[in-house]
Ligand SMILES: Nc1nc2c(c(=O)[nH]1)N[C@H]1C(S)=C(S)[C@@H](COP(=O)(O)OP(=O)(O)OC[C@H]3O[C@@H](n4cnc5c(N)ncnc54)[C@H](O)[C@@H]3O)O[C@H]1N2
């Protein structure tokens with residue numbers, strides 16, 4: 282058994298960095314920006330009014346001052362005429378200011394009588410003008426790599442970037458193994474259950490940029506597993522679920538060895554997730570990185586969070602980092618831990634964390650009620666309520 286940090290380091294060493302592709306802006310949200318992008322224009326491209334009101338020469342602004350309204354500037358249509366000292370332009374939010382040193386008096390501070398306005402209330406010191414380039418200028422860079430947020434997408438649009446270079450989505454093949462499994466929607470036999478892990482993992486990884494393919498369930502025999510590995514060809518990452526332990530029907534490791542897979546490691550000092558394995562498929566089987574997850578549903582999902590998410594991010598060019606940890610205060614005593622790092626299902630609210638009593642690695646209902654995994658280091662002492670623990674958001 283190797284420590285979790287060593288397993289992650291081995292996984293990063295196996296992780297291929299995928300190339301980039303160009304996608305339309307509307308498809309770029311959530312993708313990883315592959316290279317820095319420069320603004321194609323300046324925003325705003327002209328000094329613009331921030332409010333609805335009247336533009337007058339700055340040095341003419343005073344309470345009681347009167348102006349003649351000689352024209353109008355709207356968003357999309359500037360005023361092209363000349364603005365004299367005693368003149369005002371009716372102006373609206375987003376409209377270009379005329380050239381010169383102007384001040385926008387908001388309409389609430391003005392009394393209007395036909396085409397004459399009087400500044401009736403103190404306009405304050407804010408000129409209500411957004412300077413040209415106040416947001417960004419042509420050539421301003423959006424740095425990469427980064428996961429494109431909705432705000433990034435809006436910024437790219439404003440920069441007039443219609444096509445975005447993004448990292449390719451990792452093609453991930455998910456293979457459930459086991460004679461006991463049927464797909465959701467099917468009618469299980471009396472000794473069968475529904476395959477859940479592939480669906481949970483697809484939901485998890487696709488949210489982080491992967492494109493997961495759920496392959497047909499492999500049965501607990503050599504031919505069926507080999508067929509599944511054939512179907513997985515072309516994937517960047519092949520993930521098996523189940524059949525990883527030491528039982529007579531746990532065939533994943535022997536079949537992979539028989540195919541010529543280079544094993545990187547097997548067994549990690551963690552709970553759940555001990556029988557994790559990783560390696561590289563042989564070239565004739567696509568040469569993809571492979572990870573074998575334990576079959577227990579919570580084990581598979583915890584391994585997904587601790588290992589697969591960092592790998593999927595690294596494939597897209599993001600930094601090779603473990604999941605970030607946060608600190609919270611225990612609401613109840615926490616027992617001491619054995620030799621494996623324990624990822625305990627818990628609920629964190631306002632910095633206070635409650636570790637669930639039931640931690641068996643088959644309990645998906647407990648996992649679904651959790652929003653955190655408390656990390657108990659190997660051989661750690663018991664902790665009283667009120668002390669702090671590290672956790673990973675889940
Ligand atoms: N003698 C020992 N037995 C076990 C050990 C051990 O060290 N010595 N390790 C235990 C641990 S820890 C784990 S974790 C499991 C992992 O076993 P496998 O990876 O071989 O998983 P399976 O036996 O195939 O399945 C375990 C469990 O999970 C269910 N399962 C499997 N795949 C799915 C799926 N896609 N969706 C839903 N449920 C799934 C399966 O039916 C079993 O109930 O081994 C322990 N045993």
Ligand code: MOO
Nearest residue numbers: 553554555580642
């Ligand atoms: O490691 Mo198993 O994953 O403890 O349930």
